[in-house]
Amino acid sequence: MDLGLKKRTALVLGGSSGLGKAVAQVLIAEGARVAICARDSQRLTAAAAQLGAEALAADLSVPGAADEVVRAAEKRLGQLDVLVVNTGGPPPGLFDVLSDADWRAAFEGLWMSSVGAIRAALPAMRARRWGRVLVITSVAAREPVANLMLSNSLRAGLHGMVNALSKEVAGDQVTVNALMPGYTLTERLAELRLDEAKLISQIPARRIGTPQDFAAVAAFLASGPAGYITGQAIACDGGLLQSI
Ligand SMILES: NC(=O)c1ccc[n+]([C@@H]2O[C@H](COP(=O)([O-])OP(=O)(O)OC[C@H]3O[C@@H](n4cnc5c(N)ncnc54)[C@H](OP(=O)(O)O)[C@@H]3O)[C@@H](O)[C@H]2O)c1
Known part of the structure; x- marks a missing residue:
């Protein structure tokens, strides 16, 4: 199937490693011109090269950084057809140990960066009557994961925004979807120090996902043929989620 991405442009936030890098790679393989964003400029430059x-x-x-990155990407690429919203996950922790500062930092990092990037990218997509917004969340948004209070809480809210926003922009042929990674082999997974054998026993597919598993679904949602899918939260999790 031709994904129709050959003349498209994309910005992948959190694109220097893990899921974001794999998504950028598959979009480029499909012929899109892509910009990636991350903090560590040395690793970012190496990944971009x-x-x-x-x-x-x-x-x-x-505050304000996500909007600026979108404007810079539009300048470099000429326009922005696909926006992949993604950053590092918030730190783990139970409710008891999280301070107001932890909640506020996670809200800025996960939520306001998403709002800022989407708000900056949408007007031009709507005016051109073609756009794809893809928000990388987590299976934790649908079924809370132990000890991930910040992620469980804030990502579920992002799904509310994705669904509500999709209705506002669907008439302009812009889709907005969330993509929920399950356990996937990246630095983030290593950071969480989970017991891999135990995880595998809980995953019906009996393996941890790869960034490439995830990127294939992302590329389809970013594609032309996916134009009638909007407002959804789609899991790529080897069958982990139990809910219908
Ligand atoms: N891997 C999994 O199993 C899994 C499962 C569920 C959900 N997720 C979520 O999916 C997202 C991506 O995960 P991943 O596994 O790909 O993580 P990763 O390998 O750690 O990659 C995160 C990317 O985001 C960038 N980043 C982090 N904080 C940033 C910031 N404040 N500003 C700009 N860029 C930032 C990182 O580069 P710099 O550090 O250089 O900024 C890196 O490029 C995370 O939110 C994670 O919680 C992952």
Whole structure:
């Protein structure tokens, strides 16, 4: 199937490693021109050179940074057809140990960066009557994961925004979807120090996902043929989620 991405442009936030990098790679393989964003400029530049992407260094948890990155991507690429919203996950922790500062930092990093990037990208997509917004969340948004209070709480809210926003922009042929990774082999998973054998026993597919599993679904949602899918939260989790 031709995904129709050959003349498209994309910005992948959190694109220097893990899921974001894999998504950028598959979009480029499909012929799109892509910009990636992350904080560590050395790793970002290396990833961009390896992929053949534009590099835009920024810390998305800084107020206003996400909007600026979108504007910079539009300048570098000419326009922005696909926006992949993604950053590092918030730190683990139970409710008891999280301070107001932890909640506020997670809200800025996860939520306001998403709002800022989407708000900056939407007007031009709507005017051109073509756009794809893809928000990388987590299976934790649908079924809370032990010890991930911040992620469980804030990502569920993002699904509310994705669904509500999709209705506002569908008439302009812009789709807005969330994509929920299950356990996937990236640095984030290593950071969480989970027991891999135990995880595998809980996953019906009996393996941890790869960034490439995830990127294939993302590329389809970013594609032309996916134009009638909007407002959804789609899991790529080897069958982990139990809810219908
Ligand atoms: N992997 C999994 O199993 C899994 C499961 C469920 C949900 N998720 C979620 O999916 C998202 C991506 O996960 P991943 O596994 O791909 O993580 P990862 O390998 O750690 O990659 C995160 C990417 O985001 C960038 N980043 C982090 N904080 C940023 C910031 N403030 N501003 C700009 N860029 C930032 C990182 O680069 P810099 O550090 O250089 O900024 C990196 O490029 C995370 O939110 C994670 O919680 C992952």
